[in-house]
Amino acid sequence: MHKVYLSLGSNIGNRRETILKAIEKIKELVGNVDCQSALYETEPWGFSSENMFINAAVRCITELTPRQVLETTQRIECELGRVHKSINAEYQDRIIDIDILLYDDCHIDEPDLKIPHPFMKERDFVMKPLNEILNKK
Secondary structure, eight states: OEEEEEEEEEOSSSHHHHHHHHHHHHHHHTEEEEEEOOOEEEOOSSSOOSOOEEEEEEEEEESSOHHHHHHHHHHHHHHTTOOOSOBTTBOOOOSOEEEEEEETTOOEEETTEEESOTTGGGOHHHHHHHHHHHTOO
């Protein structure tokens, strides 16, 4: 079994409901969510939008490989209505975003999979929820 930490964000539609649906899908398809942060309302990062984000982090116990977690979370994003990750490398409003932050002590540097997440320490909207759950039993 492996510990994977995921970051979730939503800034369009029913943001709270979407985050909670995503967590339910993660429980169903990735593994047991044994710890979850509070929901945080935050400003958009990396682009301008009138829409505030709801962000959260979860710790999941999984049998999936990092690649399988990526593919599964991308499928969850699509099921919940996400169309693109970005357009021309530009961030935009999104119904749901799920990022892998950490997976055990793995270090992976592939074009579409980087663990630990390379920008997480630059983003308070990621680090605050992550720090809330990192050391919980």
